[in-house]
Amino acid sequence: MRAVGFDVIGGPEVLRPVELPVPVPGPGQVLIRVAYAGVGYGEAQHRLGDFGAPAGIEVPGMEASGEVAGLGPGVTGLAVGEPVAAFLPDGGGYAEYALAAAEFAFPLDGISLRDGGGAALALPTAYGVLAGAARLAAGDTVLIHAGAGGVGSAAAQIARALGAAAVYGTVGTPEKAEYAKRFGYDGVFLRDGFAEQAPEVDVVLDSVGGATRSSSLGVLAPFGRLAVYGETAREADPELPVRELWLHNRSVTGYNALDLVRRAPAVLRSHALSALSLLASGAIRVDVTAELPLSGAREAHETMAAGRGRGKILLRVAE
Ligand SMILES: NC(=O)c1ccc[n+]([C@@H]2O[C@H](COP(=O)([O-])OP(=O)(O)OC[C@H]3O[C@@H](n4cnc5c(N)ncnc54)[C@H](OP(=O)(O)O)[C@@H]3O)[C@@H](O)[C@H]2O)c1
Structure with missing residues (x-):
């Protein structure tokens, strides 16, 4: 073949x-x-x-x-x-x-x-990081880094379908900011300097890592969750200031599909079926x-x- x-x-x-x-x-x-x-x-x-x-x-x-x-x-x-x-x-x-x-x-x-x-990977990942890792609740506000990408664009739509009150994104270029509008974002920011522009949110989805990850902690509302699921920037893993989490009511959580394959395949399957049923219903595309x-x-x-x-x-x- x-x-x-x-x-x-x-x-x-x-x-x-x-x-x-x-x-x-x-x-x-x-x-x-x-x-x-x-x-x-x-x-x-x-x-x-x-x-x-x-x-x-x-x-x-x-x-x-x-x-x-x-x-x-x-x-x-x-x-x-x-x-x-x-x-x-x-x-x-x-x-x-x-x-x-x-x-x-x-x-x-x-x-x-x-x-x-x-x-079969992009959608379950978007669903799993929102519903599993970040425990998204109806009414939460969300910021999605790399929001014009495969997982990011799915996450924007799934967050809305799960009841998010507002969904923001960051992207690398102005062209992508224009393109990302089709996913219904309430606002799209250039990732360079996003922390000065974005509002506080309950959930940040971070697949970029490095400096983006460190800055993301600063836009979390009280009891906000930074859900980490990739590191496309391929920068060094930033130091995690644990005391800062306590002092500012923040959490950091992670999502990894390959770990679920090994340790909780039924959870991954359930996320996949939920995401695919949103696709079949036309709620996301x-x-x-x-x-x-x-x-x-x-x-x-x-x-x-x-x-x-x-x-x-x-x-x-x-x-
Ligand atoms: N944890 C898991 O189980 C799991 C499963 C699947 C995917 N993922 C992760 O989800 C993320 C998105 O995956 P995807 O397949 O949907 O990819 P994608 O979003 O379509 O592409 C990656 C995006 O990352 C941004 N980026 C920033 N720095 C980059 C660099 N140095 N090189 C390339 N891209 C860079 C770019 O968006 P901008 O132009 O907006 O910066 C790019 O479009 C990846 O980090 C991937 O590893 C994780």
């Missing part, structure tokens, strides 16, 4: 076309004939070695959609030919066929394969801004690595 893989860590240039055998589903797994694969920062982390050095050829792709092409022993509740969106914690989506754990293969009732291709062929994976990663990505970039895998 056609795939895109890498065997050394590095920039987008390490991604190359490879030919691999079609995998065979083991116990509890389904084989998916991939239609679309999402491109997100998780795949950049995979490529950069954040999840470990590659052991041979590794195929990125942590979310994909397609039809079930085969069932491993013991799988129930899914049928061959059924359209699904799948979260693939170990990657594998940039290929004609991918293996998914059955519990992370979600039927696409009322959702297109195209939307589903960018949904996936904003696909670019659709490239599988051979365009490197170009998609170049866009993402340069911080130029907006909404969701997809790879169209099926011919």
Whole structure:
């Protein structure tokens, strides 16, 4: 089968076309004939070695959609030919066929394969960081860093659907601020200097880290929660002033999907099903801004690595 893989860590240039055998589903797994694969920062982390050095050829792709092409022993509740969106914690989506754990293969009732291709990691993450880590309550106000990105744009819409009273975002450039308006933000700030402009909020979602993380503590209202779930800035982990948390009624909380895969897969599945039902109902949408062929994976990663990505970039895998 056609795939895109890498065997050394590095920039987008390490991604190359490879030919691999079609995998065979083991116990509890389904084989998916991939239609679309999402491109997100998780795949950049995979490529950069954040999840470990590659052991041979590794195929990125942590979310994909397609039809079930085969069932491993013991799988129930899914049928061959059924359209699904799948979260693939170990990657594998940039290929004609991918293996998914059955519990992370979600039927696409009322959702297109195209939307589903960018949904199975971005949406559960947005839902999980809001509902799980930040314990968002109706009436809360929220500030979302990188608010024009895949997870950020989903989080803005999910926060509203969960009853947030106001939703603010930060972005890297004025062009992205203009683009982000389509997600219903009450205000979008340039991240550079956001802390002087943004109002106090109950929840901040931070996937950027570094100086953005430190400044975010200062915009928390009493009992506000800073929910940390990434570090795209790739700056040094800031020192956490614990006494400051006490003196200013602040909390810091974290979200990590890969930890949930290991320790609480049912929680992750529940977040995914909740987020996908919001998508199916039309309460939220996936904003696909670019659709490239599988051979365009490197170009998609170049866009993402340069911080130029907006909404969701997809790879169209099926011919
Ligand atoms: N914890 C988890 O389980 C989990 C799961 C999935 C994703 N994530 C995290 O969620 C975040 C968003 O993921 P995504 O897939 O939706 O990506 P994305 O938001 O589509 O892209 C990343 C965004 O981060 C910002 N950014 C800031 N510094 C950057 C840099 N040095 N290089 C590239 N981008 C930079 C850019 O937005 P601006 O132009 O607005 O700065 C960029 O568009 C990432 O940090 C990812 O690691 C975490």
